[in-house]
Amino acid sequence: MRRLTEEVNAVSDIAIDPWLKELLRLNDEEEKMTDKQIKIVQAAVEIFSEKGFAGSSTSEIAQKAGVAEGTIFRHYKTKKELLLSIVAPMMTKLIAPFAVKDFTKVLEADYPTVEQFLRAITVNRLEFARKHFPVIKIFMHEIPFHKELREQFKETVADMVLEKAYKAIRHFQGGGQLIEIPAPTSMRLIVSSIIGLLITRFLLVPESEWDEEKEIDYTINFILHGLAPRKS
Template structure:
Protein backbone atom coordinates (compact mmCIF):
# COMPACT_ATOMS: atom_id res chain seq x y z
CA UNK A 1 0.00 0.00 0.00
CA UNK A 2 1.50 3.34 -1.04
CA UNK A 3 1.62 6.40 1.18
CA UNK A 4 -1.22 7.89 -0.84
CA UNK A 5 -3.40 4.92 0.15
CA UNK A 6 -2.56 5.18 3.85
CA UNK A 7 -6.20 5.97 4.66
CA UNK A 8 -7.34 2.76 2.93
CA UNK A 9 -4.88 0.62 4.84
CA UNK A 10 -6.25 2.03 8.09
CA UNK A 11 -9.86 1.53 6.95
CA UNK A 12 -9.17 -2.10 6.06
CA UNK A 13 -7.44 -2.64 9.38
CA UNK A 14 -10.43 -1.20 11.26
CA UNK A 15 -12.89 -3.39 9.39
CA UNK A 16 -10.75 -6.49 9.92
CA UNK A 17 -11.19 -5.97 13.65
CA UNK A 18 -14.96 -6.32 13.22
CA UNK A 19 -15.85 -7.86 9.86
CA UNK A 20 -13.16 -8.61 7.30
CA UNK A 21 -13.52 -6.70 4.05
CA UNK A 22 -13.54 -8.84 0.91
CA UNK A 23 -11.22 -8.10 -1.99
CA UNK A 24 -14.16 -6.82 -4.04
CA UNK A 25 -15.32 -4.60 -1.19
CA UNK A 26 -11.87 -3.05 -0.95
CA UNK A 27 -11.93 -2.36 -4.70
CA UNK A 28 -15.40 -0.80 -4.38
CA UNK A 29 -14.33 1.49 -1.54
CA UNK A 30 -11.17 2.55 -3.36
CA UNK A 31 -13.11 3.26 -6.56
CA UNK A 32 -15.80 5.14 -4.63
CA UNK A 33 -13.23 7.43 -3.05
CA UNK A 34 -11.72 8.21 -6.45
CA UNK A 35 -15.12 8.97 -7.98
CA UNK A 36 -16.53 10.87 -4.99
CA UNK A 37 -13.37 12.97 -4.66
CA UNK A 38 -13.37 13.97 -8.33
CA UNK A 39 -17.11 14.39 -8.98
CA UNK A 40 -18.71 14.76 -5.57
CA UNK A 41 -21.49 12.60 -4.17
CA UNK A 42 -24.31 14.16 -6.23
CA UNK A 43 -22.37 13.90 -9.49
CA UNK A 44 -21.38 10.27 -9.01
CA UNK A 45 -23.22 7.07 -9.86
CA UNK A 46 -22.93 3.53 -8.54
CA UNK A 47 -22.58 2.29 -12.12
CA UNK A 48 -19.48 4.45 -12.59
CA UNK A 49 -18.06 3.26 -9.28
CA UNK A 50 -18.73 -0.37 -10.27
CA UNK A 51 -17.02 0.11 -13.61
CA UNK A 52 -13.95 1.64 -12.01
CA UNK A 53 -13.85 -1.13 -9.40
CA UNK A 54 -14.24 -3.82 -12.08
CA UNK A 55 -17.34 -5.34 -10.47
CA UNK A 56 -21.02 -5.62 -11.35
CA UNK A 57 -23.22 -2.84 -10.02
CA UNK A 58 -25.26 -5.44 -8.14
CA UNK A 59 -22.11 -6.33 -6.17
CA UNK A 60 -22.10 -2.84 -4.68
CA UNK A 61 -25.70 -3.24 -3.50
CA UNK A 62 -24.90 -6.57 -1.86
CA UNK A 63 -22.59 -4.66 0.48
CA UNK A 64 -24.27 -1.24 0.57
CA UNK A 65 -28.01 -0.65 0.25
CA UNK A 66 -27.69 2.83 -1.28
CA UNK A 67 -25.08 5.19 -2.68
CA UNK A 68 -25.32 7.27 0.50
CA UNK A 69 -24.68 4.19 2.64
CA UNK A 70 -21.54 3.60 0.58
CA UNK A 71 -20.49 7.23 1.13
CA UNK A 72 -21.12 7.04 4.87
CA UNK A 73 -19.31 3.70 5.13
CA UNK A 74 -16.23 5.56 3.91
CA UNK A 75 -16.66 8.95 5.53
CA UNK A 76 -18.18 8.02 8.90
CA UNK A 77 -15.28 5.76 9.98
CA UNK A 78 -12.86 8.36 8.69
CA UNK A 79 -14.61 11.00 10.76
CA UNK A 80 -15.05 9.02 13.96
CA UNK A 81 -12.13 6.59 13.94
CA UNK A 82 -9.59 7.75 11.39
CA UNK A 83 -9.57 11.44 12.28
CA UNK A 84 -9.49 10.75 15.98
CA UNK A 85 -6.84 8.02 16.44
CA UNK A 86 -5.17 8.10 13.01
CA UNK A 87 -5.34 11.59 11.57
CA UNK A 88 -4.89 13.14 15.01
CA UNK A 89 -2.40 10.71 16.51
CA UNK A 90 0.61 12.72 15.31
CA UNK A 91 -1.27 16.00 15.55
CA UNK A 92 -2.05 15.42 19.22
CA UNK A 93 1.67 14.93 19.84
CA UNK A 94 2.26 18.28 18.15
CA UNK A 95 -0.43 19.95 20.24
CA UNK A 96 0.90 18.46 23.47
CA UNK A 97 4.57 19.29 22.88
CA UNK A 98 6.31 22.16 24.64
CA UNK A 99 7.28 25.08 22.40
CA UNK A 100 9.52 27.94 23.53
CA UNK A 101 8.02 30.37 21.00
CA UNK A 102 4.70 30.80 19.21
CA UNK A 103 6.46 30.54 15.85
CA UNK A 104 7.80 27.07 16.78
CA UNK A 105 4.26 25.90 17.55
CA UNK A 106 2.84 27.32 14.31
CA UNK A 107 5.65 25.80 12.23
CA UNK A 108 5.08 22.35 13.75
CA UNK A 109 1.31 22.52 13.22
CA UNK A 110 1.52 23.61 9.58
CA UNK A 111 4.16 21.03 8.68
CA UNK A 112 2.18 18.26 10.39
CA UNK A 113 -1.12 19.07 8.69
CA UNK A 114 0.51 19.70 5.29
CA UNK A 115 2.13 16.27 5.45
CA UNK A 116 -1.16 14.61 6.45
CA UNK A 117 -3.08 16.39 3.68
CA UNK A 118 -0.55 15.36 1.04
CA UNK A 119 -0.95 11.69 2.00
CA UNK A 120 -4.76 11.71 2.22
CA UNK A 121 -5.86 14.26 -0.35
CA UNK A 122 -8.59 12.17 -2.01
CA UNK A 123 -10.37 11.57 1.30
CA UNK A 124 -10.01 15.21 2.33
CA UNK A 125 -11.69 16.23 -0.94
CA UNK A 126 -14.66 14.04 -0.04
CA UNK A 127 -14.92 15.56 3.42
CA UNK A 128 -14.81 19.07 1.97
CA UNK A 129 -17.43 18.16 -0.66
CA UNK A 130 -19.86 16.38 1.61
CA UNK A 131 -19.74 17.83 5.13
CA UNK A 132 -21.82 20.91 4.15
CA UNK A 133 -24.61 18.67 2.82
CA UNK A 134 -24.84 15.94 5.47
CA UNK A 135 -25.85 17.03 9.00
CA UNK A 136 -24.64 13.76 10.53
CA UNK A 137 -21.14 14.44 9.23
CA UNK A 138 -21.27 18.04 10.45
CA UNK A 139 -22.12 16.86 13.95
CA UNK A 140 -19.32 14.28 13.97
CA UNK A 141 -16.86 16.91 12.78
CA UNK A 142 -17.93 19.37 15.47
CA UNK A 143 -17.58 16.76 18.20
CA UNK A 144 -14.15 15.67 17.01
CA UNK A 145 -12.81 19.19 16.60
CA UNK A 146 -14.22 20.32 19.95
CA UNK A 147 -13.00 17.33 21.92
CA UNK A 148 -9.71 16.50 20.23
CA UNK A 149 -8.37 19.79 18.89
CA UNK A 150 -10.05 22.83 20.41
CA UNK A 151 -9.35 21.92 24.04
CA UNK A 152 -5.66 21.33 23.40
CA UNK A 153 -5.27 24.39 21.19
CA UNK A 154 -6.99 26.54 23.81
CA UNK A 155 -4.47 25.41 26.42
CA UNK A 156 -1.56 26.36 24.15
CA UNK A 157 -2.98 29.79 23.26
CA UNK A 158 -3.64 30.60 26.93
CA UNK A 159 -0.11 29.48 27.81
CA UNK A 160 1.44 31.92 25.32
CA UNK A 161 -0.95 34.69 26.36
CA UNK A 162 0.07 34.30 30.00
CA UNK A 163 3.71 34.53 28.91
CA UNK A 164 2.96 37.76 27.05
CA UNK A 165 3.88 36.21 23.69
CA UNK A 166 0.42 36.40 22.17
CA UNK A 167 -2.14 39.18 22.10
CA UNK A 168 -5.03 38.99 24.57
CA UNK A 169 -7.81 37.91 22.22
CA UNK A 170 -10.59 35.45 23.09
CA UNK A 171 -8.90 32.08 22.65
CA UNK A 172 -11.44 30.82 20.10
CA UNK A 173 -10.85 33.95 18.01
CA UNK A 174 -7.08 33.42 18.08
CA UNK A 175 -7.50 29.75 17.14
CA UNK A 176 -9.85 30.67 14.28
CA UNK A 177 -7.30 33.22 13.05
CA UNK A 178 -4.51 30.62 13.09
CA UNK A 179 -6.65 27.87 11.55
CA UNK A 180 -7.97 29.99 8.69
CA UNK A 181 -4.45 31.07 7.70
CA UNK A 182 -2.89 27.60 7.99
CA UNK A 183 -5.77 25.71 6.35
CA UNK A 184 -5.97 28.34 3.62
CA UNK A 185 -2.31 27.80 2.78
CA UNK A 186 -2.70 24.01 2.70
CA UNK A 187 -5.87 23.97 0.60
CA UNK A 188 -4.63 26.52 -1.93
CA UNK A 189 -1.34 24.68 -2.27
CA UNK A 190 -2.72 21.16 -2.62
CA UNK A 191 -6.15 21.67 -4.21
CA UNK A 192 -6.10 24.88 -6.21
CA UNK A 193 -2.46 25.45 -7.16
CA UNK A 194 -0.73 22.06 -6.91
CA UNK A 195 1.53 22.82 -9.89
CA UNK A 196 2.50 26.32 -8.77
CA UNK A 197 6.22 27.04 -8.63
CA UNK A 198 6.26 27.87 -4.93
CA UNK A 199 8.95 27.57 -2.34
CA UNK A 200 6.80 25.72 0.22
CA UNK A 201 9.09 26.42 3.16
CA UNK A 202 9.13 30.12 2.35
CA UNK A 203 5.34 30.21 2.00
CA UNK A 204 5.02 28.57 5.42
CA UNK A 205 7.30 31.22 6.91
CA UNK A 206 5.28 33.99 5.23
CA UNK A 207 2.12 32.51 6.72
CA UNK A 208 3.68 32.39 10.18
CA UNK A 209 4.81 36.02 9.85
CA UNK A 210 1.29 37.01 8.79
CA UNK A 211 -0.26 35.25 11.79
CA UNK A 212 2.26 36.72 14.20
CA UNK A 213 1.65 40.27 13.05
CA UNK A 214 -1.96 39.75 14.07
CA UNK A 215 -1.29 37.91 17.31
CA UNK A 216 1.83 39.67 18.59
CA UNK A 217 1.27 41.69 21.77
CA UNK A 218 1.07 45.45 21.34
CA UNK A 219 3.70 47.52 23.05
Protein backbone atom coordinates in the same frame (compact mmCIF):
# COMPACT_ATOMS: atom_id res chain seq x y z
CA MET B 1 -15.89 -19.90 2.86
CA ARG B 2 -13.31 -21.00 0.31
CA ARG B 3 -14.58 -18.37 -2.16
CA LEU B 4 -14.29 -15.60 0.45
CA THR B 5 -10.72 -16.69 1.24
CA GLU B 6 -9.85 -16.55 -2.45
CA GLU B 7 -11.38 -13.06 -2.75
CA VAL B 8 -9.43 -11.82 0.26
CA ASN B 9 -6.19 -13.30 -1.03
CA ALA B 10 -6.82 -11.55 -4.34
CA VAL B 11 -6.43 -8.21 -2.59
CA SER B 12 -2.67 -8.51 -2.92
CA ASP B 13 -3.06 -8.42 -6.71
CA ILE B 14 -4.91 -5.09 -6.71
CA ALA B 15 -3.09 -1.76 -6.91
CA ILE B 16 -4.16 -0.25 -3.58
CA ASP B 17 -3.55 3.34 -2.54
CA PRO B 18 -2.00 3.89 0.92
CA TRP B 19 -5.23 5.31 2.40
CA LEU B 20 -7.15 2.21 1.29
CA LYS B 21 -4.57 -0.09 2.84
CA GLU B 22 -5.24 1.70 6.11
CA LEU B 23 -8.98 1.23 5.66
CA LEU B 24 -8.52 -2.47 4.94
CA ARG B 25 -6.37 -2.82 8.05
CA LEU B 26 -9.13 -1.23 10.13
CA ASN B 27 -11.76 -3.54 8.65
CA ASP B 28 -9.63 -6.60 9.44
CA GLU B 29 -10.84 -6.19 13.03
CA GLU B 30 -14.44 -6.72 11.86
CA GLU B 31 -15.08 -8.17 8.40
CA LYS B 32 -12.58 -8.38 5.59
CA MET B 33 -13.51 -6.59 2.37
CA THR B 34 -13.82 -8.68 -0.74
CA ASP B 35 -12.03 -7.99 -4.00
CA LYS B 36 -15.17 -6.35 -5.42
CA GLN B 37 -15.71 -4.21 -2.31
CA ILE B 38 -12.17 -2.91 -2.54
CA LYS B 39 -12.67 -1.96 -6.17
CA ILE B 40 -15.98 -0.26 -5.34
CA VAL B 41 -14.53 1.75 -2.46
CA GLN B 42 -11.47 2.80 -4.45
CA ALA B 43 -13.63 3.87 -7.40
CA ALA B 44 -16.05 5.68 -5.09
CA VAL B 45 -13.28 7.68 -3.45
CA GLU B 46 -11.88 8.75 -6.81
CA ILE B 47 -15.29 9.81 -8.12
CA PHE B 48 -16.54 11.40 -4.87
CA SER B 49 -13.24 13.28 -4.62
CA GLU B 50 -13.50 14.52 -8.22
CA LYS B 51 -17.23 15.24 -8.55
CA GLY B 52 -18.57 15.38 -5.01
CA PHE B 53 -21.28 13.15 -3.57
CA ALA B 54 -24.22 14.90 -5.27
CA GLY B 55 -22.53 14.91 -8.68
CA SER B 56 -21.66 11.22 -8.60
CA SER B 57 -23.78 8.22 -9.49
CA THR B 58 -23.57 4.59 -8.50
CA SER B 59 -23.60 3.64 -12.18
CA GLU B 60 -20.33 5.46 -12.89
CA ILE B 61 -18.81 4.10 -9.68
CA ALA B 62 -19.76 0.61 -10.83
CA GLN B 63 -18.33 1.25 -14.29
CA LYS B 64 -15.05 2.51 -12.87
CA ALA B 65 -14.86 -0.42 -10.46
CA GLY B 66 -15.62 -2.89 -13.24
CA VAL B 67 -18.64 -4.38 -11.45
CA ALA B 68 -22.39 -4.45 -12.04
CA GLU B 69 -24.32 -1.63 -10.37
CA GLY B 70 -26.35 -4.24 -8.47
CA THR B 71 -23.12 -5.42 -6.84
CA ILE B 72 -22.80 -2.06 -5.10
CA PHE B 73 -26.28 -2.38 -3.63
CA ARG B 74 -25.54 -5.90 -2.39
CA HIS B 75 -22.84 -4.36 -0.17
CA TYR B 76 -24.27 -0.88 0.44
CA LYS B 77 -28.00 -0.12 0.58
CA THR B 78 -27.63 3.46 -0.70
CA LYS B 79 -25.03 5.78 -2.18
CA LYS B 80 -24.93 7.62 1.16
CA GLU B 81 -24.19 4.39 3.01
CA LEU B 82 -21.26 3.88 0.63
CA LEU B 83 -20.03 7.41 1.41
CA LEU B 84 -20.30 6.88 5.16
CA SER B 85 -18.62 3.48 4.90
CA ILE B 86 -15.57 5.26 3.52
CA VAL B 87 -15.47 8.35 5.70
CA ALA B 88 -16.78 7.02 9.02
CA PRO B 89 -14.13 4.32 9.68
CA MET B 90 -11.34 6.65 8.57
CA MET B 91 -12.66 9.35 10.89
CA THR B 92 -13.37 7.26 13.98
CA LYS B 93 -10.55 4.71 13.78
CA LEU B 94 -7.73 6.39 11.90
CA ILE B 95 -8.02 10.13 11.33
CA ALA B 96 -9.51 11.02 14.70
CA PRO B 97 -7.05 9.03 16.83
CA PHE B 98 -4.13 10.28 14.74
CA ALA B 99 -5.40 13.85 14.75
CA VAL B 100 -6.09 13.87 18.47
CA LYS B 101 -3.10 11.88 19.70
CA ASP B 102 -0.52 13.29 17.33
CA PHE B 103 -1.88 16.85 17.31
CA THR B 104 -2.25 16.85 21.11
CA LYS B 105 1.48 16.20 21.42
CA VAL B 106 2.10 19.35 19.40
CA LEU B 107 -0.43 21.43 21.33
CA GLU B 108 0.91 20.32 24.72
CA ALA B 109 4.62 20.65 23.92
CA ASP B 110 6.53 23.48 25.56
CA TYR B 111 7.52 25.91 22.81
CA PRO B 112 9.47 29.01 23.89
CA THR B 113 7.98 31.16 21.13
CA VAL B 114 4.63 31.35 19.38
CA GLU B 115 6.46 31.17 16.04
CA GLN B 116 7.86 27.74 16.92
CA PHE B 117 4.40 26.66 18.07
CA LEU B 118 2.79 27.77 14.79
CA ARG B 119 5.51 26.10 12.72
CA ALA B 120 5.03 22.81 14.53
CA ILE B 121 1.26 22.95 13.97
CA THR B 122 1.64 23.82 10.29
CA VAL B 123 4.20 21.09 9.55
CA ASN B 124 2.12 18.55 11.48
CA ARG B 125 -1.03 19.34 9.50
CA LEU B 126 0.82 19.34 6.18
CA GLU B 127 2.13 15.84 6.81
CA PHE B 128 -1.29 14.69 7.94
CA ALA B 129 -2.97 16.10 4.80
CA ARG B 130 -0.29 14.62 2.55
CA LYS B 131 -1.03 11.14 3.91
CA HIS B 132 -4.84 11.24 3.95
CA PHE B 133 -5.89 13.87 1.41
CA PRO B 134 -8.21 11.74 -0.80
CA VAL B 135 -10.54 11.06 2.13
CA ILE B 136 -10.01 14.52 3.68
CA LYS B 137 -11.10 16.07 0.38
CA ILE B 138 -14.34 14.09 0.40
CA PHE B 139 -14.93 15.02 4.03
CA MET B 140 -14.39 18.71 3.26
CA HIS B 141 -16.81 18.51 0.32
CA GLU B 142 -19.53 16.72 2.23
CA ILE B 143 -19.44 17.94 5.85
CA PRO B 144 -21.66 20.98 5.10
CA PHE B 145 -24.36 18.71 3.65
CA HIS B 146 -24.38 15.70 5.99
CA LYS B 147 -25.31 16.17 9.63
CA GLU B 148 -23.86 12.76 10.51
CA LEU B 149 -20.38 13.86 9.41
CA ARG B 150 -20.60 17.17 11.30
CA GLU B 151 -21.63 15.42 14.50
CA GLN B 152 -18.96 12.78 14.07
CA PHE B 153 -16.26 15.40 13.53
CA LYS B 154 -17.39 17.36 16.58
CA GLU B 155 -17.42 14.28 18.81
CA THR B 156 -14.20 12.67 17.62
CA VAL B 157 -11.96 15.64 16.86
CA ALA B 158 -13.18 19.14 17.62
CA ASP B 159 -14.20 18.68 21.25
CA MET B 160 -10.94 16.91 22.09
CA VAL B 161 -8.63 19.38 20.39
CA LEU B 162 -10.17 22.82 20.86
CA GLU B 163 -9.67 23.23 24.61
CA LYS B 164 -6.02 22.24 24.34
CA ALA B 165 -5.59 24.72 21.50
CA TYR B 166 -7.29 27.48 23.52
CA LYS B 167 -5.01 26.73 26.46
CA ALA B 168 -1.92 27.12 24.27
CA ILE B 169 -3.24 30.39 22.82
CA ARG B 170 -3.95 31.80 26.30
CA HIS B 171 -0.44 30.80 27.37
CA PHE B 172 1.12 32.88 24.60
CA GLN B 173 -1.32 35.72 25.23
CA GLY B 174 -0.27 35.72 28.88
CA GLY B 175 3.36 35.97 27.82
CA GLY B 176 2.63 38.92 25.55
CA GLN B 177 3.36 37.02 22.32
CA LEU B 178 -0.23 37.15 21.04
CA ILE B 179 -2.73 39.96 21.26
CA GLU B 180 -5.56 39.73 23.78
CA ILE B 181 -8.59 38.67 21.74
CA PRO B 182 -10.91 35.73 22.53
CA ALA B 183 -9.10 32.41 22.15
CA PRO B 184 -11.77 31.02 19.75
CA THR B 185 -11.22 34.05 17.50
CA SER B 186 -7.45 33.57 17.57
CA MET B 187 -7.95 29.90 16.76
CA ARG B 188 -10.26 30.71 13.84
CA LEU B 189 -7.71 33.11 12.32
CA ILE B 190 -4.83 30.66 12.76
CA VAL B 191 -6.78 27.69 11.42
CA SER B 192 -8.12 29.58 8.39
CA SER B 193 -4.57 30.54 7.37
CA ILE B 194 -3.23 27.00 7.76
CA ILE B 195 -6.22 25.45 5.95
CA GLY B 196 -5.71 27.96 3.16
CA LEU B 197 -2.14 26.70 2.82
CA LEU B 198 -3.32 23.07 2.73
CA ILE B 199 -6.06 23.72 0.18
CA THR B 200 -3.66 25.58 -2.10
CA ARG B 201 -0.97 22.91 -1.79
CA PHE B 202 -3.09 19.81 -2.26
CA LEU B 203 -6.26 20.96 -4.05
CA LEU B 204 -5.83 24.14 -6.10
CA VAL B 205 -2.29 23.81 -7.51
CA PRO B 206 -1.00 20.36 -6.54
CA GLU B 207 1.24 20.08 -9.61
CA SER B 208 2.85 23.51 -9.41
CA GLU B 209 6.40 24.15 -8.27
CA TRP B 210 6.25 24.66 -4.53
CA ASP B 211 8.81 25.82 -1.97
CA GLU B 212 7.14 24.34 1.08
CA GLU B 213 9.50 25.84 3.66
CA LYS B 214 9.08 29.30 2.22
CA GLU B 215 5.28 28.98 2.06
CA ILE B 216 5.24 27.88 5.70
CA ASP B 217 7.31 30.95 6.58
CA TYR B 218 4.91 33.22 4.67
CA THR B 219 1.90 31.68 6.43
CA ILE B 220 3.40 32.08 9.90
CA ASN B 221 4.49 35.65 9.21
CA PHE B 222 0.99 36.47 8.01
CA ILE B 223 -0.58 35.01 11.16
CA LEU B 224 1.80 36.99 13.37
CA HIS B 225 1.98 40.27 11.45
CA GLY B 226 -0.78 40.38 8.82
CA LEU B 227 -0.05 42.10 5.52
CA ALA B 228 0.99 45.45 6.96
CA PRO B 229 4.69 46.31 6.56
CA ARG B 230 6.71 45.99 9.73
CA LYS B 231 7.64 49.20 11.44
CA SER B 232 11.37 49.79 11.70
